[in-house]
Amino acid sequence: MFKDFRLGQYMPGNSFIHKLDPGTKLWGTAVLVALVFFPGSWVGLLAAGLLLMGIIVLTGVPLKHYLSSAKALWPIFLFTLVINSLTFPGKILFRLGPIVLSSAGVYAGLFMALRLALAVLVTAAFTFTTSPVDLTDRLESMFRPLARLGFPGHEVALMMTIAIRFVPTIMEEGDRLVKALQARGAELGRGGPLKRARGFMPLLIPLLIGAFRRADDLALAMEVRCYRGGDGRTRYREMRLTPSDYMSLVLSTCLFLVVLGARLFGG
Amino acid sequence: MIRLEKVGYRYPEREEAVLEDIDLSIRPGELVAVIGPNGSGKSTLAKLLNGLILPTQGKVTVEGLETTAGDLVWEVRRRVGLILQNPDNQMVAPTVEDDVAFGPENLGVEPSEIRRRIGQALQQVGMSEYAGWPPNRLSGGQKQRVAIAGVLAMQPNYLVLDEATSMLDPTGRKHLLTIALRLKASGVGVVMITHHMKEAALADRIVVLVNGKLVREGTPSQVFSASEALTSWGLATPFAVRVTRALKEQGRNLPPGILTVEELVNAICS
Numbered sequence: 001m002f003k004d005f006r007l008g009q010y011m012p013g014n015s016f017i018h019k020l021d022p023g024t025k026l027w028g029t030a031v032l033v034a035l036v037f038f039p040g041s042w043v044g045l046l047a048a049g050l051l052l053m054g055i056i057v058l059t060g061v062p063l064k065h066y067l068s069s070a071k072a073l074w075p076i077f078l079f080t081l082v083i084n085s086l087t088f089p090g091k092i093l094f095r096l097g098p099i100v101l102s103s104a105g106v107y108a109g110l111f112m113a114l115r116l117a118l119a120v121l122v123t124a125a126f127t128f129t130t131s132p133v134d135l136t137d138r139l140e141s142m143f144r145p146l147a148r149l150g151f152p153g154h155e156v157a158l159m160m161t162i163a164i165r166f167v168p169t170i171m172e173e174g175d176r177l178v179k180a181l182q183a184r185g186a187e188l189g190r191g192g193p194l195k196r197a198r199g200f201m202p203l204l205i206p207l208l209i210g211a212f213r214r215a216d217d218l219a220l221a222m223e224v225r226c227y228r229g230g231d232g233r234t235r236y237r238e239m240r241l242t243p244s245d246y247m248s249l250v251l252s253t254c255l256f257l258v259v260l261g262a263r264l265f266g267g
Numbered sequence: 268m269i270r271l272e273k274v275g276y277r278y279p280e281r282e283e284a285v286l287e288d289i290d291l292s293i294r295p296g297e298l299v300a301v302i303g304p305n306g307s308g309k310s311t312l313a314k315l316l317n318g319l320i321l322p323t324q325g326k327v328t329v330e331g332l333e334t335t336a337g338d339l340v341w342e343v344r345r346r347v348g349l350i351l352q353n354p355d356n357q358m359v360a361p362t363v364e365d366d367v368a369f370g371p372e373n374l375g376v377e378p379s380e381i382r383r384r385i386g387q388a389l390q391q392v393g394m395s396e397y398a399g400w401p402p403n404r405l406s407g408g409q410k411q412r413v414a415i416a417g418v419l420a421m422q423p424n425y426l427v428l429d430e431a432t433s434m435l436d437p438t439g440r441k442h443l444l445t446i447a448l449r450l451k452a453s454g455v456g457v458v459m460i461t462h463h464m465k466e467a468a469l470a471d472r473i474v475v476l477v478n479g480k481l482v483r484e485g486t487p488s489q490v491f492s493a494s495e496a497l498t499s500w501g502l503a504t505p506f507a508v509r510v511t512r513a514l515k516e517q518g519r520n521l522p523p524g525i526l527t528v529e530e531l532v533n534a535i536c537s
């Protein structure tokens with residue numbers, strides 16, 4: 001039940017996009033999401049979509065992974081489509097009692113659903129190509145200037161690192177517990193929602209206790225290795241921006257400014 | 268040298284002392300095994316050696332640095348590495364190399380030097396090919412080897428293994444012992460806290476703890492020759508020692524000092 005779980009969606013690779021700095025990709029993602037949501041016309045959305053397709057091809061990650069990540073969210077797309085179709089004023093296409101379907105509504109609904117789908121693909125391109133380890137390292141260095149304002153950047157990054165490290169371990173433990181319970185005749189995941197939820201209680205408690213025990217051990221192991229907070233600590237991964245990072249940053253910033261300008265001054 | 272002088276330890280809320288009057292020294296390049304029944308204070312001893320806890324009586328010094336002296340405790344911990352029992356709970360980072368880097372990063376070592384140390388430490392424990400691996404894909408033995416690499420990257424002078432082999436399969440255990448012996452040969456002082464008499468037999472010196480007191484100290488053959496005393500403390504002698512004694516009682520002529528099955532086989536076949 002937990003076996004197929006993967007934290008994040010990182011797919012190791014060697015593409016141009018994979019090699020970009022996580023910070024660059026974070027900014028690129030923000031720009032692409034803006035590109036998807038700013039244009040009011042189909043032409044603008046189509047252009048954003050084409051750019052996105054180009055980037056998706058560049059990532060070298062098989063298209064089916066993108067499709068399955070978009071597929072997972074289809075109820076949201078459908079919901080957007082239906083709500084927009086039924087609430088938008090305009091020429092009436094169809095009427096059934098209080099339910100009114102307008103052509104402008106369908107149009108707006110399709111537009112919005114497509115926007116959402118593209119936004120999902122943008123974030124998928126980010127998570128597929130960015131290792132969580134690199135991302136937390138970059139976030140830690142991005143948070144560093146905020147330390148003076150009292151923001152615990154190092155601690156947040158360390159928490160993320162430890163979470164990434166222990167989620168698979170705790171998943172495996174959950175798997176073992178499920179098997180142990182099933183071997184003794186427990187019927188997990190059967191019956192109504194209430195019964196199912198109750199079935200998970202004997203799983204949750206040992207899992208929690210186990211997690212606390214691990215935390216105790218881990219704290220000791222960290223002390224043994226001289227951990228004493230973020231001050232005076234070095235990082236062995238040196239985060240350096242490459243020329244392709246600068247190029248990507250400049251390009252995406254220009255794009256952002258163009259789209260922002262178009263949005264603000266008509267078009 | 269790690270030196271314990273009249274060391275005692277008592278947990279704050281408890282009446283009874285966990286350790287009492289321990290006098291012990293550990294020299295570089297020496298393998299010392301600590302054995303004793305459950306609750307004899309072995310793990311407490313391990314934590315005293317690198318200042319994780321401070322003695323409530325007497326003092327512990329590591330190469331002249333007392334473990335009680337404020338900021339010096341970090342230097343003490345750098346010099347005395349500790350490996351714990353559970354292989355699953357000692358790795359901090361999501362990949363092997365990030366985990367080995369954790370110690371030197373805490374010490375503020377330069378990135379280029381950290382990279383060199385990661386390479387070296389992983390090579391010392393035979394885990395070089397696993398640098399980018401996540402811990403949940405490693406076996407228990409491999410995880411313990413990574414834990415040792417993580418300590419070695421801090422360039423310690425002493426290594427304390429607190430029942431580090433007790434959760435491992437025989438292969439993992441063997442690998443770990445080989446590494447411990449190799450480190451000892453390279454001049455690191457190794458303290459091995461163990462339940463396995465077979466492991467203790469590999470040591471230069473065995474220390475027996477019972478009820479928080481150091482009751483015996485000597486070479487493996489000295490300690491194992493007093494099998495009645497060991498039995499009364501709930502400890503067994505190694506298999507090879509028992510067989511040798513039984514054979515001698517039946518009149519076989521065997522040389523003294525046999526501790527391992529290998530030595531026994533050689534003695535019988537020669």
